[in-house]
Amino acid sequence: MGTAEQVGQYKRLQPFVEIMDSTLRDGEQTSGVSFLPHEKLIIARMLLGDLNVDRIEVASAKVSEGEKEAVSMICRYAAKVDMLNRVEVLGFIDGGQSIDWIDSCGCMTVNLLAKGSLRHCQEQLKKTPEEHIDDIIGAVKYARKKQMTVNLYLEDWSNGMKESPFYVYQVMDALCDIGIRRFMLPDTLGIMNPLQCIEYFRKMIKRYPDTHFDFHAHNDYDLAVSNSLAAALSGAKGLHVTVNGLGERCGNAPLSSVQVILKDQFNAKTNIREDKLNDISRLVESYSGIAVAPNQPIIGDNVFTQVAGVHADGDKKSGLYQNALVPERFGRRREYDLGKNSGKANIAKNLEELGLELTPEQTRKVTQRITELGDKKERVTKDDLPFIVSDVLKHDAPEDKVKLVSYVVSTAYGLKPGANIKVEINGQAYEASATGDGQYDAFVKSLRYIYKKYLNRTFPILENYAVTIPPGGRTDALVQTVITWNDNGKILRTRGLDADQTEAAIKATFKMLNIFENEQKEII
Numbered sequence: 001m002g003t004a005e006q007v008g009q010y011k012r013l014q015p016f017v018e019i020m021d022s023t024l025r026d027g028e029q030t031s032g033v034s035f036l037p038h039e040k041l042i043i044a045r046m047l048l049g050d051l052n053v054d055r056i057e058v059a060s061a062k063v064s065e066g067e068k069e070a071v072s073m074i075c076r077y078a079a080k081v082d083m084l085n086r087v088e089v090l091g092f093i094d095g096g097q098s099i100d101w102i103d104s105c106g107c108m109t110v111n112l113l114a115k116g117s118l119r120h121c122q123e124q125l126k127k128t129p130e131e132h133i134d135d136i137i138g139a140v141k142y143a144r145k146k147q148m149t150v151n152l153y154l155e156d157w158s159n160g161m162k163e164s165p166f167y168v169y170q171v172m173d174a175l176c177d178i179g180i181r182r183f184m185l186p187d188t189l190g191i192m193n194p195l196q197c198i199e200y201f202r203k204m205i206k207r208y209p210d211t212h213f214d215f216h217a218h219n220d221y222d223l224a225v226s227n228s229l230a231a232a233l234s235g236a237k238g239l240h241v242t243v244n245g246l247g248e249r250c251g252n253a254p255l256s257s258v259q260v261i262l263k264d265q266f267n268a269k270t271n272i273r274e275d276k277l278n279d280i281s282r283l284v285e286s287y288s289g290i291a292v293a294p295n296q297p298i299i300g301d302n303v304f305t306q307v308a309g310v311h312a313d314g315d316k317k318s319g320l321y322q323n324a325l326v327p328e329r330f331g332r333r334r335e336y337d338l339g340k341n342s343g344k345a346n347i348a349k350n351l352e353e354l355g356l357e358l359t360p361e362q363t364r365k366v367t368q369r370i371t372e373l374g375d376k377k378e379r380v381t382k383d384d385l386p387f388i389v390s391d392v393l394k395h396d397a398p399e400d401k402v403k404l405v406s407y408v409v410s411t412a413y414g415l416k417p418g419a420n421i422k423v424e425i426n427g428q429a430y431e432a433s434a435t436g437d438g439q440y441d442a443f444v445k446s447l448r449y450i451y452k453k454y455l456n457r458t459f460p461i462l463e464n465y466a467v468t469i470p471p472g473g474r475t476d477a478l479v480q481t482v483i484t485w486n487d488n489g490k491i492l493r494t495r496g497l498d499a500d501q502t503e504a505a506i507k508a509t510f511k512m513l514n515i516f517e518n519e520q521k522e523i524i
Contacts, residue, residue, distance in 0.1 A: 016269045017262055018238035020055040020214060021047050021255060023284060024070075025090055027246030030290060037070035039287045043243075044074045046283060048083050050276045053255075054238075057111060060090040061098035068105055075106035084108055088151065093135045096142045109149040111184065112139055114171070116154030118164035129167055133174045144179055151182040153216070158187040161200040172208060182212045182238065187227060190220030190250065194230035201234035214238035217253040219245065224253035229261055232268060243284040244292055244299065256281065256298035256330075264324050275331040298325070304332055351389075358389070401426050402513040409439040409502060419443040423450065425517070430454050440505045447509070459516050460485035460492060467501055481505040485512050 024040050027033070035043065040058065047053045059071045071089060078084040084106075091098030091110040102110050114136050115121040121132050136152070143150045152175065154160065160168045172183070185204070192200075197215075204213060215231035217224035217240070228239050239262075245254035256277045262268040281299040285292050294302040304327040347367050351358060358366065366389055405422040416435040419442035423430055432449045436442030444462065451457050464484035481504040485492045492515065496507030 017232050017236075018054045018214070019255070019259070019270050019272060020057060020088070020238055020240045021053045021242065022057040022216075022240050022252065023047070023242040023246055023255075024056065024058040025060060026057065026216075026240075026248065026252055027242035027244075027284075027288075029248040030246045030251065030288065031248075033246065033288045033290060035070070035287055037066055037073055040070040041073045041077060043280075043284060043287065044087075045077060046276070046280050047243075048078065048086060049081070050273065051280050052271045052273050052276075053086075054271055055086045055088055055109075057088045057090060057240075061092065061101045061110075068101070071102075071105040071107060079106065085149070090153075091139075091143075093132075093139050096139065099139065099143045099146065099148065103146050103148065108147070109151065110143050111151045111153055112136065112143070113153045113155055116157035116168060116171070116185070116188075117160035118167035119159065120156045121167070129170055133171060136171075136175060137178060140175075140178055140180060149181050150179065151184055151214075152180045153184045153186060155186060156188045157185040158192045158196070158200070159189065161203070162191075162196070165203070169207065172204075172211075176208055176211055182214050183208075184214040184216055184238075184240070185231075185236075186216035186240075187218055188216075190218030190224065192227050193221070193223055194226045197227045197230040198234045201231050201236060205235040212237050214240060216240040218247065219250040219252060222250070224251070225257045225261065228253045228258050229266070232262060233266065243280050244288070244290065244296075246284070246288060246290060254296075254299075260298055260325065274329055278330050278332055298330060362389075400510070400514050401517040402510060404506065404510055405429065407443065407506070409443060411439060417442050419446050421446045421450075423447070425450075425455070439502050443502070443506060444509065447513075459513060460487035463491070465505070467504075481508050483508045483512065487516070 024035065024043060028035055044056055044058060047056050058074050059067050075084060075087055078087045085108060087107055088109040088111050089102045089107050091102055091112050093112065093114060099110055115125060115132060118129065121127060121129055125132060140150050154168065154171065157168065213236050215228060215236040217227045232239060239258055240252065241255040241258050242252040243255050245251040259270060259272045259274065259277065262270060278299055281292060292299055294300045297303055347370060348363060403424040405424050407419060407421040409417065409419045411417040417439045418433065418435045419439065420433040421431065421443060430450045432446040434442050434445035434449055436445050448458070451459055462483060463486045466482045468480050481496045481501065483494055483505065485494070492512060494508040494511040496504035496511070
């Protein structure tokens with residue numbers, strides 16, 4: 001591609017790109033994902049209000065009564081905050097039934113699904129292009145009579161341009177002047193590459209220069225983001241995305257990735273509030289049950305974590321290993337992980353964040369211990385660091401203020417699990433017992449009883465509990481329990497490692513309690 005041609009492409013990029021999120025419709029087609037009505041409402045509120053997405057596609061018409069309830073709830077909310085024009089529902093060419101269903105929910109925008117390839121028209125609908133066009137025109141006129149905004153999907157458009165462009169043009173010629181607000185061009189089967197995307201969009205825009213085109217990508221070849229950017233570069237005025245890339249088969253273009261590439265690589269503008277990308281990702285991850293990969297750009301747990309010691313050293317010296325994707329931009333912060341590749345600079349960075357000052361010799365000993373743990377494939381977190389320091393430098397570091405003296409947990413058929421515990425807090429022994437929904441739950445309830453009755457205090461709320469086999473481990477080896485605690489908005493993660501799951505959770509809990517107790521002493 002020549003320089004002049006590249007410049008021309010950049011000039012054709014729209015200064016503003018409209019973002020339509022389809023998490024609640026297309027994203028919900030992910031295998032095993034089904035949002036409850038109230039979950040859809042909460043996601044919709046965050047997408048529109050916090051994240052400021054331009055439009056949301058929230059459902060397919062006529063799916064179920066539960067879906068109708070969800071759409072009605074979202075539309076009532078959107079109408080109250082003057083955002084109803086940003087809510088859309090997928091409808092079908094079915095004699096007006098979908099339009100009536102959408103209208104009854106209070107929604108004012110229908111995204112009609114039409115056929116964008118001759119093969120789909122003839123083999124699925126068993127109709128001629130002329131018959132299908134007449135049906136589309138009838139549906140559009142019916143929706144317009146109800147004063148609804150109409151957008152039109154040309155399903156399988158990518159194959160249509162590849163195999164039957166004459167059909168695509170025939171449909172567009174008949175429909176481009178009948179009051180359709182947007183023509184939405186999907187790569188339904190995810191078969192395009194960016195060069196094809198550029199070619200097809202150029203042809204569409206050259207032939208229909210005053211038409212608003214959206215692009216809807218699928219990720220079967222892992223090209224959804226690349227194709228979305230190619231479409232924007234070629235003149236698409238809107239892009240369709242989903243949170244975390246949810247969607248049928250391999251999913252859709254992830255909202256977070258599309259946003260940052262539009263902004264950083266092409267200087268395009270959107271209305272997205274980037275500092276809310278992580279929040280919406282975590283919410284959808286929780287409701288969908290589909291975990292985000294740790295190395296997923298922008299939103300993965302590890303993407304702002306440096307492991308190599310040379311990187312920590314470079315960051316300390318003028319941010320040499322940082323790019324425009326700074327974590328603060330997304331409401332996050334950079335972390336320096338600990339392992340066999342950490343090096344002194346990485347460990348020193350973590351010590352500094354914890355307010356721990358060690359001599360060079362002490363730092364060397366701590367580094368050596370972390371390297372040993374890394375060689376065993378054990379994962380070391382920043383929260384472990386004070387305890388590693390305490391273990392390595394017993395004469396320099398204070399002892400645990402909260403100690404487990406003894407405990408018994410039990411479970412029996414027909415009875416709730418129970419726990420009897422004895423702990424020592426700042427040298428004073430306490431005992432308690434409780435029942436719970438599980439052995440660990442009973443254990444924690446016993447601890448909470450002690451803190452409330454004897455100390456008149458509470459400790460952080462357990463927010464998340466994950467049990468895994470450590471990297472490289474085996475099912476008959478150690479288990480790793482990572483617990484996320486929330487202390488008045490401050491998030492703390494602690495880890496326990498043991499052959500027994502309950503014991504691992506207890507170790508993680510006592511790590512948290514000691515951190516909490518040390519902070520209490522500092523406040524006092």
